[in-house]
Amino acid sequence: DAGITQSPRHKVTETGTPVTLRCHQTENHRYMYWYRQDPGHGLRLIHYSYGVKDTDKGEVSDGYSVSRSKTEDFLLTLESATSSQTSVYFCAISDGRGNYGYTFGSGTRLTVV
Amino acid sequence: GIQVEQSPPDLILQEGANSTLRCNFSDSVNNLQWFHQNPWGQLINLFYIPSGTKQNGRLSATTVATERYSLLYISSSQTTDSGVYFCAVLNNAGNMLTFGGGTRLMVKP
Numbered sequence: 307d308a309g310i311t312q313s314p315r316h317k318v319t320e321t322g323t324p325v326t327l328r329c330h331q332t333e334n335h336r337y338m339y340w341y342r343q344d345p346g347h348g349l350r351l352i353h354y355s356y357g358v359k360d361t362d363k364g365e366v367s368d369g370y371s372v373s374r375s376k377t378e379d380f381l382l383t384l385e386s387a388t389s390s391q392t393s394v395y396f397c398a399i400s401d402g403r404g405n406y407g408y409t410f411g412s413g414t415r416l417t418v419v
Numbered sequence: 420g421i422q423v424e425q426s427p428p429d430l431i432l433q434e435g436a437n438s439t440l441r442c443n444f445s446d447s448v449n450n451l452q453w454f455h456q457n458p459w460g461q462l463i464n465l466f467y468i469p470s471g472t473k474q475n476g477r478l479s480a481t482t483v484a485t486e487r488y489s490l491l492y493i494s495s496s497q498t499t500d501s502g503v504y505f506c507a508v509l510n511n512a513g514n515m516l517t518f519g520g521g522t523r524l525m526v527k528p
Contacts, residue, residue, distance in 0.1 A: 407467040
């Protein structure tokens with residue numbers, strides 16, 4: 307979607323390797339989120355950020371870390387990828403000011419082999 | 420946490436038909452949103468509707484917060500309406516958007 311981009315769009319990696327996914331926004335929104343989408347589980351929140359260097363855990367945060375050194379970038383890192391982390395990862399942004407409408411990126415399909 | 424349930428899980432329509440999708444949630448919420456995930460996986464925000472009724476073309480949504488449900492109406496359905504429709508609610512702390520399991524819609528020509 308316009309204003310939010312994810313990279314890479316697709317990635318295949320081996321078990322045990324580190325992986326970093328990037329979310330970049332041009333909307334200057336305060337809030338950024340990482341979700342994963344899996345069959346039978348819908349979308350689940352991994353981590354979110356409410357400002358530069360301000361992050362917190364979501365419901366499925368084990369095995370993931372995040373960083374936000376600039377307003378526009380939110381990075382998701384898998385320190386040591388496992389097959390259970392094969393999923394589609396979505397980044398989202400919101401302005402958090404009254405209207406909490408979320409805008410989602412196009413997703414990153416990650417396969418851990 | 421908040422539980423969000425959507426019904427029906429699957430729906431097949433003939434082009435031109437109307438439909439109603441339902442979302443029930445277990446607690447009071449500040450914020451309810453409807454999304455459409457198209458066959459290419461893109462999530463599009465349809466409505467931000469914590470209460471009341473909104474309309475956008477052939478789509479409309481109604482949320483009755485006191486009774487903890489929301490409805491999405493699709494009129495004169497088109498094949499491009501196919502995909503998965505998600506309802507999502509924001510907790511009162513404002514830090515977690517919880518999604519329902521979705522309604523998978525297929526519109527046949």
